[in-house]
Amino acid sequence: MNKILLIIRREYLTRVRKRSFIVMTILGPVLMAALIILPIYISTISQGSMKKIAVLDETSWFYQKFKNQPDMKFTYVSGDFEKVKDEALKNKEMLFYIPLPKLNVPVYAELYSENQAGLGVSTYVKMVMKNEVQNKKLLAEGIDPEKIKSSKVEIDLELIKVNANGKEKHVYSDAEEGLAVFSGILIYIFIFMFGAQVMRGIMEEKSNRIVEVIISSVKPFQLMMGKIIGIAFVGITQFLLWIILTLGLVGVFQTSIGSSNLSSGLKMLAEQKLSGDNAATAQVTHFAVAQINEVLSTIDFRVMVLSFLFFFLAGYLLYASLFAAIGGAVDQDADAQQFMLPVSMPLIFSVAMMGIVAAEPNGAIAFWLSMIPFTSPVIMMLRIPFGVPWWQVGISAGILLLTFIVTTFIAGKIYKVGILIYGKKVNYAVLWKWLRN
Numbered sequence: 486m487n488k489i490l491l492i493i494r495r496e497y498l499t500r501v502r503k504r505s506f507i508v509m510t511i512l513g514p515v516l517m518a519a520l521i522i523l524p525i526y527i528s529t530i531s532q533g534s535m536k537k538i539a540v541l542d543e544t545s546w547f548y549q550k551f552k553n554q555p556d557m558k559f560t561y562v563s564g565d566f567e568k569v570k571d572e573a574l575k576n577k578e579m580l581f582y583i584p585l586p587k588l589n590v591p592v593y594a595e596l597y598s599e600n601q602a603g604l605g606v607s608t609y610v611k612m613v614m615k616n617e618v619q620n621k622k623l624l625a626e627g628i629d630p631e632k633i634k635s636s637k638v639e640i641d642l643e644l645i646k647v648n649a650n651g652k653e654k655h656v657y658s659d660a661e662e663g664l665a666v667f668s669g670i671l672i673y674i675f676i677f678m679f680g681a682q683v684m685r686g687i688m689e690e691k692s693n694r695i696v697e698v699i700i701s702s703v704k705p706f707q708l709m710m711g712k713i714i715g716i717a718f719v720g721i722t723q724f725l726l727w728i729i730l731t732l733g734l735v736g737v738f739q740t741s742i743g744s745s746n747l748s749s750g751l752k753m754l755a756e757q758k759l760s761g762d763n764a765a766t767a768q769v770t771h772f773a774v775a776q777i778n779e780v781l782s783t784i785d786f787r788v789m790v791l792s793f794l795f796f797f798l799a800g801y802l803l804y805a806s807l808f809a810a811i812g813g814a815v816d817q818d819a820d821a822q823q824f825m826l827p828v829s830m831p832l833i834f835s836v837a838m839m840g841i842v843a844a845e846p847n848g849a850i851a852f853w854l855s856m857i858p859f860t861s862p863v864i865m866m867l868r869i870p871f872g873v874p875w876w877q878v879g880i881s882a883g884i885l886l887l888t889f890i891v892t893t894f895i896a897g898k899i900y901k902v903g904i905l906i907y908g909k910k911v912n913y914a915v916l917w918k919w920l921r922n
Contacts, residue, residue, distance in 0.1 A: 488703045492711025493718065496686075500719045510723055514730035522735060536606055537578040541569050544583055544591045550617050551581075557606060570597055581610055590618060662843050662870075668793055669867040673836050676800050676862065677829070679720040680808040683712055684821065687812030687904070696904055705901040709813070710893070713805045717798055724797070728790075792869050795882065800862025803889045804832065810896035814903035814911045823912075831859035839867060846871040855881050858888035895920065 500506055539562045540551060551559040559581075562569050566582065573580040579598040583591055594614060596607065620630040687709075690696040699708060811824045835854065842851040846868045855865040855873075861881045865873070902919040903911065 489707050489711045489714070492703065492708060493715040496712055496715025497718050497722075500682075500716065501722060506719070506723065510726050511730070513723075513727050514734060517727065517731045518734035536603070537576075538581050538606065538610075539569065539573040539578050540581045540583075541566065542583045543585045546591055546621065547583060547614065547617055550613050551610065554609065557609065573597070574599055579606070583614075590622070592618065664789070665843055665846075665867045665870040666839055668789065668870070669836070669839055669863045672793070672797050672800060672863050672866050673832060675720055675724065675797055676804050676832060679716050679801055680804045682716050682719075683805045684808040684812035685818075686712060686716070687809055687900075688816065688818070688821070691813070691904060691907070692816055700904065705813075705904050706897045708904075709806075709809050709897060709900045713802060713809055716805070717801055720801065721794065721798065724794075789870065792878075793866060796862045796866050796885075799882065799885045799889060803858060803862075803885065803892055804828070806889065806893045806896040810899040810903075813900035814906075814916065816907060820911065831857070832863065835860040835863040838864070842867050846873075852877070856884060858885045861885055898922075 536557050538551075538557060538559050540547070540559055541562050541564075542548060548561060553559060560578075562573075566584075570580050570582070574597065577599065579596060582595040582597065584593065584595070585591075586593065591614075594610070596610070623630045623633065687696075690699070696708070703711075807828045811821050811828065815821045815824070838850070838854060838860075842848075842854065842864055845851060851864065851868055854860045855868055855877065862885070865878065865881050869878070898920055899916055902922070909915075
């Protein structure tokens with residue numbers, strides 16, 4: 486046991502002292518925090534350049550219908566099309582031209598500009614034209630457009646989960662699904678990332694013949710377990726540092742600008758960008774901003790973090806033992822590919838099934854995939870945010886740990902023989918021979 490601890494300590498300290506570990510530990514939280522902070526911050530301070538748009542309307546349907554926006558200013562012009570276009574472009578303006586229609590209804594327009602018109606401009610003018618044409622067609626049929634508008638309603642559906650004791654709990658399926666998918670993908674990435682480190686580390690020591698020196702002092706099984714557990718601690722350390730540093734950076738940002746200022750900035754942005762028929766959307770946006778804290782309060786982050794650590798660690802140990810066996814059996818990356826695919830296929834399949842599981846987290850497919858040990862680390866982590874009975878989590882965890890013990894025994898036999906074999910092409914028949922001996 487002392488020798489395994491020494492190997493764990495060696496693997497851990499060697500890797501956490503590497504420059505690549507330090508760089509990724511710092512760079513990872515910065516990038517994750519930037520993904521959270523930058524879009525919100527830019528949206529609150531960005532006003533966009535003022536776009537001047539000259540409107541030449543030969544139909545007279547849309548006079549004074551285009552209202553000035555924070556980043557758009559409309560002026561109405563008349564005259565010959567070519568002269569008006571040249572004058573507008575000369576003055577660095579856009580020209581929005583609505584020609585007389587061949588039929589009775591103007592459903593065609595042209596937008597001229599020196600630079601590419603932004604999506605905001607094209608979306609806004611199309612929306613105004615569409616609304617105005619629809620209103621006039623309704624009036625022509627003797628229908629009041631205001632009555633049509635007033636008949637439109639927004640349905641607010643609140644999801645309430647009732648447990649066996651009759652206790653009610655508000656749930657937000659969109660937030661849970663996003664958190665579930667994010668957690669599952671992280672599990673997938675971390676298992677592959679750190680599992681591959683085990684394989685490459687063994688292959689590197691094997692090719693450099695360092696393992697011959699190490700194996701003279703410790704048993705092959707002790708060396709394999711020490712490497713697996715040592716790199717597992719490296720992964721947990723990096724993950725926890727990422728969480729702490731990311732939350733710290735986001736917290737500093739919120740403190741510096743004020744969370745209330747952030748919310749008010751988002752509301753102001755919604756008011757600036759949305760008007761007219763988009764007023765309902767603005768109200769929904771305001772409501773969503775106000776409900777952020779309530780949504781977060783429904784998520785048990787303690788359960789999420791503990792579940793993530795367990796299924797990451799258990800899933801990693803399972804796959805790392807198989808990766809260690811591959812690393813001990815082969816000498817080069819090219820030879821490892823034939824064994825990597827069948828080992829990694831269940832993990833890849835679990836990611837491919839994420840959409841189905843998220844759509845029906847308590848269905849039969851989701852249940853059985855969360856019980857199969859080779860898919861359970863990702864699938865069970867995907868189901869937990871939706872609420873999973875503890876007995877299912879316990880059975881899944883037990884099967885996963887039991888399978889790890891079995892695969893470790895199998896991998897140990899392969900590792901014991903393969904670690905000292907060089908230059909020999911290994912196939913499945915050879916592996917089976919090693920297992921039988």
